[in-house]
Amino acid sequence: MAAIQTNGLTKRYGESVLAVDDLDLTVENGEIFGFLGPNGAGKSTTINMLLDFVRPTEGTATVLGYDAQDETGEIRERIGVLPEGATLYERLTAREHIEWVADTKDAAIDVDAILDRVGILEDADRAAGGFSKGMAQRLGLGMALVGDPDLLLLDEPSSGLDPTGIQDMRELLRDEAESGTTVFFSSHILSEVEAVCDRVGIMNEGHLVALDSIENLQDEATGAVTIDVELATPVDPAVLDVGSISGVQQTDIDGDTVTTVCDDATVKVDVVRHLDDRATVTDILSTDTSLEELFNQYTGSTDGDGAVESPTDPEREQEVTV
Ligand SMILES: Nc1ncnc2c1ncn2[C@@H]1O[C@H](COP(=O)(O)OP(=O)(O)OP(=O)(O)O)[C@@H](O)[C@H]1O
Numbered sequence: 573m574a575a576i577q578t579n580g581l582t583k584r585y586g587e588s589v590l591a592v593d594d595l596d597l598t599v600e601n602g603e604i605f606g607f608l609g610p611n612g613a614g615k616s617t618t619i620n621m622l623l624d625f626v627r628p629t630e631g632t633a634t635v636l637g638y639d640a641q642d643e644t645g646e647i648r649e650r651i652g653v654l655p656e657g658a659t660l661y662e663r664l665t666a667r668e669h670i671e672w673v674a675d676t677k678d679a680a681i682d683v684d685a686i687l688d689r690v691g692i693l694e695d696a697d698r699a700a701g702g703f704s705k706g707m708a709q710r711l712g713l714g715m716a717l718v719g720d721p722d723l724l725l726l727d728e729p730s731s732g733l734d735p736t737g738i739q740d741m742r743e744l745l746r747d748e749a750e751s752g753t754t755v756f757f758s759s760h761i762l763s764e765v766e767a768v769c770d771r772v773g774i775m776n777e778g779h780l781v782a783l784d785s786i787e788n789l790q791d792e793a794t795g796a797v798t799i800d801v802e803l804a805t806p807v808d809p810a811v812l813d814v815g816s817i818s819g820v821q822q823t824d825i826d827g828d829t830v831t832t833v834c835d836d837a838t839v840k841v842d843v844v845r846h847l848d849d850r851a852t853v854t855d856i857l858s859t860d861t862s863l864e865e866l867f868n869q870y871t872g873s874t875d876g877d878g879a880v881e882s883p884t885d886p887e888r889e890q891e892v893t894v
Contacts, residue, residue: 573637574598575723575754576605576622580631583617591617593778594631599756599771604749606765607758609775610871615758616656618775619727623653636722649677652716656727658708662701666692666711669700670718679719690714691740705732713741717748724748726757730764742768766863776871789866796821796833799840801847802855803828817846828854 576599583592592614599605609615620626622635624644633640635647660669667683674681687693690710695703700711709732716724724745730738738761745755745768759765765772766786774782782789806828814823814832819839824831832843840858847853 573601574634575601575603576633576635576756578618578622578631578633581618581621581628581633582630583614583621583626584629590778592621592628595778595780597773597780597783599754601754602749602752603770604745604755604768605757606769606772607756607775608760608762608765608772608867609758610760612777613775613871614778615775616727619655619725619756619758622725623647623655625655649719650721651723651725652718652721654709654712654716654724654726654729658712658715660700660703660708660711663699665697665699666703666714667696669711670714673715673718677719681718686714686717689717689744691737706734706737709733710737713744721753723754723756726755728759729757730759730761738764762863762867772863774867774870781870782866786863786866789863791837795865795869796835797837797840797858798831798833799843800857801830801832801844801853802857803830803847804852804854807851812847812850814843814846817842 576597578595578597581592581595581597582590584590595614595618597618607615607618617626621628622633622640624641624647627641636650638644638646640647664672666687670681670683670686673679674683684693684696687696690713692707692710692714695707700708703711709729713726713729716726729741729745733741742764745757749755749770769786771783771785772789773780784792806825809823809825812825812830814820814825814830817839819835820832820843821835822833830847834840834843844853844856
């Protein structure tokens with residue numbers, strides 16, 4: 573049984589907005605799955621359909637084997653959720669928020685342990701009305717952890733967190749996955765996804781345009797790649813004759829270093845072999861296609877501006893009602 577399965581999941585808003593179009597997605601048990609996409613791609617709408625906050629126009633979804641529309645009680649008991657724009661109660665303390673979630677889930681909990689895990693134990697007895705966005709986000713994460721859920725569904729979990737908070741959150745997600753929890757989270761922060769995810773799904777305009785491990789996506793990536801090859805001594809460019817290799821777009825020779833732009837990753841091996849036949853290769857430097865470049869390829873974004881956002885970008889900070 574998959575942790576999440578959607579079949580033809582579709583959501584239309586009115587006549588003109590097709591927020592999610594015919595989504596078939598399977599998230600396996602125990603994986604950390606990153607759900608990526610630019611603004612308006614359909615990530616939150618998908619999560620909201622999984623949580624039955626929004627009803628699909630067509631299609632079905634199961635969460636932990638339960639129907640997302642008909643078995644919401646069973647699902648809520650077993651999952652931890654950090655929704656977009658999590659609502660906190662101004663007068664309730666952090667401790668009371670955790671206790672409140674524990675009551676609704678009928679879960680036995682160690683409140684201090686949870687608040688400690690999310691780094692706000694010192695603020696346990698402060699009213700949430702005075703919390704910063706980062707503290708509110710940490711509390712929201714703590715609320716999601718109540719009851720040791722089998723699945724964590726997190727919408728932009730890094731929103732509002734400072735770099736330390738983001739690092740803490742990464743470690744927490746890894747720990748959760750190690751203890752068997754499936755983690756599904758949406759994000760704009762590509763480095764975060766790259767750092768923790770087993771697989772990613774990239775949404776664009778309501779469509780799932782890529783679904784794989786980051787490694788496999790990098791292997792399949794198209795587009796130019798650059799390789800630097802260092803030689804034992806400088807060699808006459810005419811002797812090296814790198815331009816004769818099929819798939820080489822451009823070559824720059826600076827002393828003993830040959831920098832070559834190739835049509836795709838497969839050409840890199842030809843370049844190294846060719847150079848090693850004509851000179852002594854002492855070092856090779858090649859960089860994989862970054863997730864950011866992959867993201868741009870799949871979403872058609874030319875510079876990533878619409879997709880790569882700073883964790884502290886105020887526009888991406890979550891509206892937390894306190
Ligand atoms: N309640 C709604 N009524 C009308 N249109 C909506 C509604 N909610 C979402 N949409 C539209 O559906 C599309 C998908 O939005 P969604 O919020 O799911 O995207 P997202 O990938 O989560 O984006 P973001 O990263 O900006 O949160 C967008 O065009 C959005 O304007």
